[in-house]
Amino acid sequence: MPRDQHAREPLSEILREISERAEPTVSVGEFMEMFGGRAMGALLLVFGIACTLPLPPGGTTIFGAPLVLLAPQLMIGSRAPWLPARMRAQSIATADLRRGLPRVLRWLRRIEAVSRPRLLFLFGAWGHRAVGLVCTILALVLILPIPLGNMLPAAAVSVLSLALVQRDGVLALFGYALAVLSGGVLVLAANLIARGLTQAFELLASA
Template identity: 70%
Template sequence: MPDPSAAKSLSQILEDLAASEEPRISVAQMVERFGGRALGGLLLVFGLACTLPLPPGGTTIFGFPLLLLAPQLVIGARRPWLPSKVRQGSIATSDLRTGLPRILPWIRRVESVSRPRLSFLFGGVGERLIGVVCFILAVVLILPIPLGNILPAAAVSVLSLALVQRDGLLALFGYALTATSVGVLVLAAGLLTRGFHEVLGFFASA
């Protein structure tokens, strides 16, 4: 049986979700709407959620499903598996209507120029590598690092969109964002460590 969602772009599916008359959209409903692209689609949704300005602990909440989804790419899963508690979790439709207008224009622009290319990046090894990278980034996202969510979440979003679009050029951009986010985090950790040692040295010499 053909997948009815396959005829729609990812941005159209997200727009349909925001236009729903239901007060809340569950994760299970998202899986159904995304169809055969549910794994990449959910990675994109939770990755994008982590790029938004969230209250403390917000990226931990949205990053947790990424910890469950990314390893499924590593084992070659075609459909996402999530615990029933996560599948029953939901997002207010009003929040989608508020957040998606900021994101959908970007997704549409990418879709307009994106096409399947560099297909070797999405073979068995390629998809598993995306899964490993997204898992590592998800670990970073659930850590309480002030302002440490933007680059890792953007990298997850780009890699998941590349996976859906089968666009290797987009995947390379996602890897570049990953390298940049790792570099920034390492630099920040180094500066914090140096500052900590200087403070300790100040009190030791006082």
């Protein structure tokens, strides 16, 4: 299918086509080619969604690493993503995509059905940099081995990146709200852990 036709397709449809490919695997580079001019936001979305899934320990570190490379590029104003050749060559089995994508595609289609370009002032040069800055901070959180600490940051990255693809300012505002919420939850969790450790040390000292 020509690239200009992909440019008019909803992102959910491109993901569906990728998952139904006859080839046993699809590389990150092929993802980038099919997403075309939307590759920056689309790749952030794909890796963000991957980090929301129930992954084994270290899983968010693996999928968060490309986010650490991509989000700063958005922050400095780049519209076309760059990834090292080794990362572009990495592939995922299409069978795995067929197992994991249906649930994602259902909610993605629902959002696409109601989403539209609005509040476009949020997507000027500084708007893209703001999204890139927030996603960079969230990506750094995602690569940390924090138990159950990936869901809200990954959801915020996913919503913000989808807002970029759709140029939907309402989605962007929701993504910023999720980012603030995830930051608050992480700070609260850190305080609770610190308090628990302090009490444990005090008990040991008084024993």
